[in-house]
Amino acid sequence: TSMFLARGLLIIGYSSTLQMSATPTKADLRYVAPAASDAAHQVAQPVAFPRNLYPEIEPHQSGHLDVGDGHKLYFDVSGNPDGIPCIFLHGGPGAGCSPRSRRFFDPAFFRIVILDQRGSGKSIPNAADDLEASLVENTTPRLVEDIEKLRKHLGIERWGLVLGGSWGSTLTLAYAQAHPQQCRMLLLRGVFLFGPDEVDYLFCSGGTFGQSPQAWEKYKQHIADTSTDWEVEKTNLLGAYWTRLTSADASTREAAAAAFVGYELSISKTYTDPAVLEEYLGTPSILIPFAVMEVHYMLNGGFMRRGQLL
Numbered sequence: 001t002s003m004f005l006a007r008g009l010l011i012i013g014y015s016s017t018l019q020m021s022a023t024p025t026k027a028d029l030r031y032v033a034p035a036a037s038d039a040a041h042q043v044a045q046p047v048a049f050p051r052n053l054y055p056e057i058e059p060h061q062s063g064h065l066d067v068g069d070g071h072k073l074y075f076d077v078s079g080n081p082d083g084i085p086c087i088f089l090h091g092g093p094g095a096g097c098s099p100r101s102r103r104f105f106d107p108a109f110f111r112i113v114i115l116d117q118r119g120s121g122k123s124i125p126n127a128a129d130d131l132e133a134s135l136v137e138n139t140t141p142r143l144v145e146d147i148e149k150l151r152k153h154l155g156i157e158r159w160g161l162v163l164g165g166s167w168g169s170t171l172t173l174a175y176a177q178a179h180p181q182q183c184r185m186l187l188l189r190g191v192f193l194f195g196p197d198e199v200d201y202l203f204c205s206g207g208t209f210g211q212s213p214q215a216w217e218k219y220k221q222h223i224a225d226t227s228t229d230w231e232v233e234k235t236n237l238l239g240a241y242w243t244r245l246t247s248a249d250a251s252t253r254e255a256a257a258a259a260f261v262g263y264e265l266s267i268s269k270t271y272t273d274p275a276v277l278e279e280y281l282g283t284p285s286i287l288i289p290f291a292v293m294e295v296h297y298m299l300n301g302g303f304m305r306r307g308q309l310l
Helices: 099-104 140-153 167-178 196-203 213-225 237-245 250-268 274-282 284-299
Strands: 002-006 009-013 017-019 030-032 061-068 071-079 084-089 110-115 161-166 185-191
Touching: 061 140, 071 140, 084 099, 084 140, 084 167, 099 110, 110 140, 140 167, 161 167, 167 185, 196 237, 213 237, 213 250, 237 250, 237 284, 250 274, 250 284, 274 284
Parallel strands: 084 110, 084 161, 161 185
Antiparallel strands: 002 009, 009 185, 017 030, 061 071, 071 110
């Protein structure tokens, strides 16, 4: 196994060597079969990344995979049908994929697979349409096995690359831990391991106040403004958000989701495109799953043992 950092990205290679072009204007990613004399820990060449994403591309295959528990997961495949198979694991949980998700990969080189996780995106049910059904067996181990089912469904022997950011980095590591032989390489960005200290810092104890005081106060104020017992609820903000996100009243759910997602987007990036923010906040099928699934997983420790991943 080899591991190195490049521009904030954690790249982990399994039983193969990663080689990148030294030309700064093009990232040319290819696998080189390791020679018999290669050390198992061989480190790759320096990395050059393109400044822009690849052009928009349409899928040549799409569908819904029945993974059981009442869930049918949307997936699509684009790029080179004979290329290195790769999969994009979205964040959240619950954020879902978008056409942009395909643009991280060179379509001439990769067979690009994207997957909407349980309860999110185009998967059925979506939390915005059927909250109770979307939460059935919605756990990390189930998501891991969903990836395996999709791999087998598509006839892929092994993923050449698994890419995940934020929650996607957590799921990538969980998948690789459970199925190491099915991963040649992992690419992690915005690494977030869903540990209790990370969750507490960001969503419970006000750790972000120093960097984003207005965002933290707005996040907290939504609960204060809608609470009948602020002294109690301020000690468990995630629980308070969960109460509102699962309310029988649609306007209560949407207001809580907008406050939660707006806060997350404001602290997770140095700059949030207003158009992206508007899309999230104005689209219930994106907004509700993002907030609901994230709080669901946080309140359940990510459905992992403490320290399970690293």
